[in-house]
Amino acid sequence: MSTAVIEPPPDPTVPLFLRRRPGSTLAGLVSRITGYQENGRRLAGSIEMASVTVPLVISFGAPFTIALGRRPLAGEDYASFTAGLYPGHVVIDSPGACACIQIDFSPLGAYRFFGLPMRELSSRMVNLDDLADTEVALLRRRLEDSEDWRERLDLAETFVTGRLQRGPVASPAVASAYRELAFCHGKIRIAKIAKRLDWSRKHLAQRFQDEIGLPPKQVARIFRFNRLLDLARHADAPDWAGLAAECGYADQAHLTREFAEFAGTSPARWQTTA
Numbered sequence: 001m002s003t004a005v006i007e008p009p010p011d012p013t014v015p016l017f018l019r020r021r022p023g024s025t026l027a028g029l030v031s032r033i034t035g036y037q038e039n040g041r042r043l044a045g046s047i048e049m050a051s052v053t054v055p056l057v058i059s060f061g062a063p064f065t066i067a068l069g070r071r072p073l074a075g076e077d078y079a080s081f082t083a084g085l086y087p088g089h090v091v092i093d094s095p096g097a098c099a100c101i102q103i104d105f106s107p108l109g110a111y112r113f114f115g116l117p118m119r120e121l122s123s124r125m126v127n128l129d130d131l132a133d134t135e136v137a138l139l140r141r142r143l144e145d146s147e148d149w150r151e152r153l154d155l156a157e158t159f160v161t162g163r164l165q166r167g168p169v170a171s172p173a174v175a176s177a178y179r180e181l182a183f184c185h186g187k188i189r190i191a192k193i194a195k196r197l198d199w200s201r202k203h204l205a206q207r208f209q210d211e212i213g214l215p216p217k218q219v220a221r222i223f224r225f226n227r228l229l230d231l232a233r234h235a236d237a238p239d240w241a242g243l244a245a246e247c248g249y250a251d252q253a254h255l256t257r258e259f260a261e262f263a264g265t266s267p268a269r270w271q272t273t274a
Helices: 107-114 134-145 149-166 172-183 190-197 201-211 216-233 240-247 252-263 267-273
Strands: 004-007 016-020 030-037 043-048 054-059 064-068 081-083 090-094 099-105 125-127
Touching: 016 149, 030 149, 054 107, 054 134, 099 107, 099 149, 107 149, 107 172, 107 201, 134 149, 172 190, 172 201, 172 216, 190 201, 190 216, 201 216, 216 240, 216 252, 216 267, 240 252, 252 267
Parallel strands: none
Antiparallel strands: 004 016, 016 030, 030 099, 043 090, 054 081, 054 099, 064 090, 081 125
């Protein structure tokens, strides 16, 4: 098993995080497994920016309140859930009593784990009960029965490793196209990828939605945005016009529009809180 990193909260109201980077057998399929427990402090308007992560959240505490692209409303509660790729930001509230294990899949890992067309999970929140997955339901009960966080992480990693070993594998062509988008940070013409595969752009889009969850153009936008964030985080004073050109945006106005959609804020406001 890989090592769990415990981050002790600086005060008793701060949530506890236990982060585990999975072993090499899960490389490219699972990026992280996290234990999370709130200790009374509520979340209000917490934003998750667009990413190529497909989370699986297994809860044994209070539910989160979540909405895609806007503030959540009363009743939009999710305890154990998953969510496919979404080309936008997610807004999360919590009552301060949430506790869960979160497994972060790549789209290729999620396709293998769930064994479903990923278009069925994309751009939506899906309660695990709606999937009627008896294996995941059993894992949830085992996690609930344990009170030891390291044991919970072990249980989750062992379960995911075994299930991925027997799950359906994405087609070599789609996996290759996805990895090319990742390598280029989305800065490549989709027509060029389709030509390399000897596919039409329409066929590529259909296969991508089945196995990744979104069309390749949308996935490219997310990769491009995350490249922008990475560069901006490492700059003392980001030159947004220069970053727009480097990342493949038409201009700074284009970057600003994408930022609002994917981060729920402006580059300037994000800079003050990053």
